[in-house]
Amino acid sequence: MNYLVIGQGGREHAIIKALKQSPNVTNLHAIPGNPGIAELVTCHSLDWKNFETIEQFCRFHQIQVVVIGPEDPFVMGLSDYLREKGFLVVGPSKAAAQLEGSKVFAKQFMQEFGVATAKAVVVQSVDEALLQSQEFTPPYVLKADGLAAGKGVVLCKTRDELREASQQFFEQKLFGAASEKALLEQFLPGYELSLLLVTNGKEYQLFPVAQDHKSLLDGDEGPNTGGMGTIAPMLMSEGLLHEIKIKIIEPTLHGLSEKKLFYRGVLFLGLMITKAGPQLLEYNCRMGDPETQVLMPLLEGDWGEVFHQLARGQILPMSWKSIYSTCVVLAAPGYPNAPEKGLLIEGDPLSEKSSGSVSQSYFIHAGTKRTSTGEWQTAGGRVLCAMGVAETKEAARALAYEQAGLVSWRGLQKRSDIGLRKC
Helix, strand or coil: CEEEEEECCHHHHHHHHHHCCCCCCCEEEEEECCCCHHHCCEECCCCCCCHHHHHHHHHHCCCCEEEECCCHHHHHCHHHHHHHCCCEEECCCCCCCHHHHCHHHHHHHHHHCCCCECCEEEECCHHHHHHHHHHCCCCEEEEECCCCCCCCEEEECCHHHHHHHHHHHHHCCCCHHHHCCEEEEECCCCEEEEEEEEECCCCEEECCCEEECCEEEHHHEEEECCCCEEEECCCCCHHHHHHHHHHHHHHHHHHHHHCCCCCCEEEEEEEEEECCEEEEEEEECCCCCCHHHHHHHHECCCHHHHHHHHHCCCCCCCCECCCEEEEEEEECCCCCCCCCCCCECEECCCCCEEECCEEEEEEEECCEEECCCCCEEECCCEEEEEEEEECCHHHHHHHHHHHHCCEECCCCECCCCCCCCCC
């Protein structure tokens, strides 16, 4: 079958690397892709926002399955458009994508259907945020309503920090229209886990548990980012998994059904595990980044067939290898607020260590570019993901950090404690 992957980051590179191993994938294309992806498949410099152009491309190349990576196309309705034109698409409808596209919509959905989550209120000004904060205990969490590339969440330890964050949201328009309104949410102490599932809105299959590291610096210090690294699988007790199913997954699927929200894709649950049990922090309506990087190598099976059947509304049983995967994000100086671009990357971003046909350590490209003379440069905040895959967590972690040491650039940022956090 002919597949198209839409997106240009590390998530899409990881998806394409996995699909390349599928005997069910005959031809594979990327729009727009990135230089790392271009080493694997043909990339096309097209704008996905032009829906008619994407449709024409799919017809010309006889595309049968479209896998959309990032959230923006779902929120803007590309999956609906392509489905109406007869193509199979992995991803939710525009209406269902509001679960990620609007933090306010998602919170109201959680409250309506009894999903376990933190107390929150909607605020639209600095004064309102400070007034409402009297009903919460510090630290405070302020979340931009709309899409903010994974950076629209600010943890405020004091009212002064809340005032400063509110000014950035509502007066300085740091996230534009995304922060015209926001959620003021009660902070939940505990540890974070990422749980993904494929679903047709009724049935589902769980991925292994992944653990993201959102803060920029070691020890979970510094500003919030889109993710500085992940490990998988994380061990989870049967009791905790049962709680997550009862308190979060089942009421979520009930809500999708009740509201008639069409869903054929991956649903990401950002969880906080507290003393009172699991609480849902957020929904994402697509595969997480960098969670995808560590989850794709773990499937005992064929991602091409999983995606094909998912796009048809069928959920295949999924089993997982007894291995571990680690991702260490290598970021540009200035990330997450003002990353420097165009910095020379020393070393080989294409270097890879394999055992037979299995990749043990390699790079996933998130924000790179290649000059006309063949030099590699930084082109985003998160530049490369150093990957390690092995039979033990310790070995996978060691391989990832060994891989990370193969490249460098001025001001490179990376955490040294990915995979060391104690749950």
